[in-house]
Amino acid sequence: xxxxxxxxxxxxxxxxxxxxxxxxxxxxxxxxxxxxxxxxxxxxxxxxxxxxxxxxxxxxxxxxxxxxxxxxxxxxxxxxxxxxxxxxxxxxxxxxxxxxxxxxxxxxxxxxxxxxxxxxxxxxxxxxxxxxxxxxxxxxxxxxxxxxxxxxxxxxxxxxxxxxxxxxxxxxxxxxxxxxxxxxxxxxxxxxxxxxxxxxxxxxxxxxxxxxxxxxxxxxxxxxxxxxxxxxxxxxxxxxxxxxxxxxxxxxxxxxxxxxxxxxxxxxxxxxxxxxxxxxxxxxxxxxxxxxxxxxxxxxxxxxxxxxxxxx
Numbered sequence: 356x357x358x359x360x361x362x363x364x365x366x367x368x369x370x371x372x373x374x375x376x377x378x379x380x381x382x383x384x385x386x387x388x389x390x391x392x393x394x395x396x397x398x399x400x401x402x403x404x405x406x407x408x409x410x411x412x413x414x415x416x417x418x419x420x421x422x423x424x425x426x427x428x429x430x431x432x433x434x435x436x437x438x439x440x441x442x443x444x445x446x447x448x449x450x451x452x453x454x455x456x457x458x459x460x461x462x463x464x465x466x467x468x469x470x471x472x473x474x475x476x477x478x479x480x481x482x483x484x485x486x487x488x489x490x491x492x493x494x495x496x497x498x499x500x501x502x503x504x505x506x507x508x509x510x511x512x513x514x515x516x517x518x519x520x521x522x523x524x525x526x527x528x529x530x531x532x533x534x535x536x537x538x539x540x541x542x543x544x545x546x547x548x549x550x551x552x553x554x555x556x557x558x559x560x561x562x563x564x565x566x567x568x569x570x571x572x573x574x575x576x577x578x579x580x581x582x583x584x585x586x587x588x589x590x591x592x593x594x595x596x597x598x599x600x601x602x603x604x605x606x607x608x609x610x611x612x613x614x615x616x617x618x619x620x621x622x623x624x625x626x627x628x629x630x631x632x633x634x635x636x637x638x639x640x641x642x643x644x645x646x647x648x649x650x651x652x653x654x655x656x657x658x659x660x661x662x663x664x665x666x667x
Contacts, residue, residue, distance in 0.1 A: 359389060359396040360408070363415075367407045378418040385415070394422055401429045406438040413441060417448030424455045431459035434466055442466075443478055450482040460486060467492065473500065473508050481515035494523050501526055506535035513538065517545030524549040531555065536563050536571065540578045553585035561592045564608050565600040572607050583615055590615065 366381060386393050397419075400412035413433060416423040423430075426448075433445035449456040449463065463486070466479040477500045484493030497519075500512035509530060516524045530542035536559075543556040560582075563575035579586065593612050597605045 356396045356399060359393060360400060363400060363408050363411050366411050378414045382415045382418040394419065394425060398426045398429045401433055406441060409436065409441050410444055413444040413448050417444065417451045421455060423448065423452060427452065427456050427458050431462040434462045442475060446478045446482045450485045453485050456486050473503055473505065477508055477511050477515065484519060494521060498523050498526050501530060506538050509533065510538045510541040513541035513545045517548040520548055536574060544582065553582065554589055556582055557586055557589040557592055561596050564611065565596055565604050567601060572604060576607060576611050579611060580614060586615055
């Protein structure tokens with residue numbers, strides 16, 4: 356237990372200096388070292404006095420898949436945690452467990468009934484819908500959140516509606532012209548998941564890639580690479596975009612095109628969170644790692660602000 360607790364401290368330390376190790380990678384490495392006792396140790400860490408340790412323990416259990424089923428009662432208890440990030444992460448961990456998290460439904464419904472925190476209600480609605488797809492309360496909460504005044508909540512609602520691949524995702528079309536790029540992207544992605552047509556999602560990213568602001572272009576690059584498996588039929592949009600953009604934007608678009616053509620497995624190593632070097636990763640015993648594939652609700656989008664995580 357002490358050894359695993361110390362390794363969580365190391366993860367916290369890396370995170371605090373900007374070295375973000377994907378949870379699925381960290382869990383895999385720790386499980387290789389400790390085997391089945393890892394789950395019990397992580398459950399024990401859920402009650403640690405250090406909120407950052409609790410946060411990482413919850414996140415690692417979320418990456419454990421079905422192996423984390425014994426942690427469901429302890430994860431349900433974390434839904435009453437004093438730290439918002441821990442509550443959100445616990446909810447997402449239960450969401451990952453889907454039907455294996457049935458025991459947590461009463462606590463999730465308690466959060467859903469609390470109207471004081473709109474963001475938590477959205478995450479709770481998504482989690483409840485994943486655990487019990489027949490529940491009638493999940494989709495209405497997500498659809499209503501599309502009109503939320505906070506962009507982070509509108510984007511999260513879009514993201515979760517897209518995950519459900521429910522006809523309600525068509526409601527996200529009204530946010531195609533939202534003032535916030537992340538909302539526009541999340542809305543177009545939800546629509547694309549339902550229809551199978553990814554043209555609009557690609558076009559939203561390409562338009563932002565022409566922006567004069569380098570930060571906006573970096574966000575657009577990350578978003579486009581997150582859906583790279585669906586971009587192949589629309590590379591012409593990127594080529595045409597280079598005809599009327601600044602030279603800085605052109606350089607960025609050329610880099611994105613090269614990355615997409617390579618279909619590299621490590622295209623998110625340099626993302627919004629900054630550069631993670633091989634040297635830094637080796638400090639945790641990792642010389643390389645795979646990026647998450649399609650969605651931001653991977654380690655980083657839930658991700659990148661959609662779920663108000665402050666650890667990235």
